[in-house]
Amino acid sequence: MSIHPSPVTSAAPAPPVPPASRVPGAGSLATRLGRLVGRDRLAAASAVALLVIVVLAVLAPWVAPFPGDGTTATHPADRLLAPGAEHWFGTDQVGRDVLSRVLYGARTSLGIAVAVLAISALVGVTLGVVAGFAGGWLRDVIMRVTDVFLAFPALLLSLALAAILRPSVETTIIAIAATWWPWYARLSASVAQSVRTRPYVDAARCLGVHPVKIVLRHVLPNSLTPVLVQLSLDAGGVILTAASLSYLGLGATEPTSEWGLMVQSGQSLFTTHWWVSAFPGLAILVTAFCFNMLGEGLRDLLDPRAAGGRS
């Protein structure tokens, strides 16, 4: 039996490639970015706000009105001045400009977030992808180790570690990273496991491509999107945790500018000299919030198919 094509079909040219705009989820990153800004104003605004925060943090030594206050200087004569023309955010108990310290605090917090997330992602994703792709006993071993870490309430584990080590910024990083990596391991393991069953991975296996190459070329790139989204969402959480540790005296110590530490130091004065705690507290709130909004927006941007059927 043969299908007798009518003259129309056999003479028809190869179908043209549909223009990019017709295909859902298509378009360059720039186009999708443009569409996203239009659709998700909050995410766009958050991204801009974070950009400002990052720039200010990086340029703090030059932008801060009293750079010395960010580190070691003290001016007991100017203590506890209310917010005014010279000190927009007022001064603290030892006369340091609160605005400058908030700016320097941004450096500290963002630095901690970057370090923690880098370590967590590196360790977690490596172990997770290996576990998810290899399966079998290797996966079981890695997942059990992950489970052990996850069994501890995160903050408590951080506290315990921080209490053992000498309080400092480095301690904060290690303590938080130790409790954060298991989430990335679990996340990437489950994503890698689902990617493993996809037809294009089967096709690669049938072509005899080496498993390591399959992981690097196919599994890893397709597992990254949820990890990137998670990183952005976690940044806010890390900053909050770091602030909590310092607040409890187990993290950064004086005279380092760290938002949590600043909140703690101004706490007893709150009713009379609210600005000492309020501004660093506000900084934590705004930064964490913006990271969260950015994370939601990133998910829509990087994986339009996952954006709830919008494509």
Added chain:
Amino acid sequence: MTAAPLVSVRDLEVRYGDRVVSAVPSLDVRPGQCVAVVGESGSGKSTLLLAVLGLLNGTPARVSGSVVVGGTEMVGVSERAAGGVRGSAVSLVLQSPQGSLNPTMRLGRLARHALRRHGVRGAEARRRVAAALEAVRLPADVVDRYPHEVSGGQAQRFAIATAVALGAPVIAADEPTSALDVTVQAEVMAVLDRLRREQGTAVLLVSHDLALVSTVADHVVVMQDGAVVDAGDVDHVLHRSTVPYTRALLAAVPRLGHGRAAEEEVTGA
């Protein structure tokens, strides 16, 4: 004898931005009639169905023209009014039955919920459901099952039963059998056909399967790239149409044994 149409489409145009996704100048569905809208992907056939059900309101699509269902104009209608029409004047059966059924509720409860939304409760609701299950040849105890406990074909027949219980004179079906095995497909289509003959239910069927459509439809509309390229009663479209796209579609349908006679002539086998 032409009864008044249950669904009447005039000069419908659906746009996304400046692109016309679906344009239908005229379409009527009369009681007891099976109208099939056939096309490949991107033809705009599913969009037409969405317009008939008022499901485009509130989306970025811009709809112009007129779609009258059971006396109500669906273009620009409020969601509340559209909700009233859906279920009472026209019921929807989708491609994936289990996808649209709440997995945590037993089927009987799902049906009664649908009925309650249109003011049918208690004994009357139960009676209607029982009668509908009979009409689609499902056993009465299917009401106690969960969606994942029944097969795809059973779920699809259940969806049709719900439509029947609601008493809508028109069933709008979007690729109702594409996800089903071919033997089950035949059973589901038989159900729709029997409803049409015995209860006068009209069917608006959207499908890419020309062969399937040709066995049940009275009237066929062929769409390509958002426009209607051919329309007429099924006999005309199948055998006497001169529209090139229709001919191409017909020629492309793989047919059992059809070309073999010609082959045997050639080889003399």
Added chain:
Amino acid sequence: MPEAPIIELSGADLAYGRRTVVHGLDLAVAEGASVALIGESGSGKSTAARAALGLLRPVGGEVRYRGTALDRLDAAGRRAYRAAVQPVFQDGPETLDPRQRVGSAVAEGLGVPRAQRARAVAGLLADVGLDPALADRRPHELSGGQRQRVGIARALAAEPRLLVLDEPTSALDVTVQARILDLLERLRAERGLAMLLITHNLAVVDRLCDDAVVLEAGRVVERGPARRVLDAPAHPYTARLRAAVPELGGALPGTAPARGA
């Protein structure tokens, strides 16, 4: 002395975890042959395809490549097997790596030195009826028919002797299906490729295959020349399948709906 078939499943029992989905399957595809594995969902046909592709190990029986069981092949034998038996999957969002360019996907199976890769890829794309310029595109920029052609090109890059096609046209528009079937017919004639076609579409079987094996619930219920199986089915299940296929312009396929079916 007959040559061993390229792929042979012998008494294969195939399972997912504890659930056996295929029982005692005997299936052979010889050089140049075209065999259809027919069944509906749940019949185990896709599972059998995975076993033939070496993606699923049988829990009973054997899968053999040119007479040798797969797990007894040495390194060279494995390489030969991997090149000789290639899959073509149903078109879907994950048939091609969405992050990989077309050219790169096709080149994955090539054994040529880097310098010649672009030319080889262009040649393969042309072979399957695609514009070589598409090598720089990503899958989402292509239509379903084009993606399927890329999938076929990817398989051809390995210079296979047997293509295992799992519902290769079921997800495509009907006019596109026809063209893909034309392509497969041409490739088979030009390269003498063998085919194992997994499908529920009897009309496609009629067109492409010499022999047919019908699976129901994991067991073979009928086998024989495709023409005979389709025209004069011996087993009631095959007859039901055949009867259920809608004929263009024919009557409604008369399958009396059984209660609870």
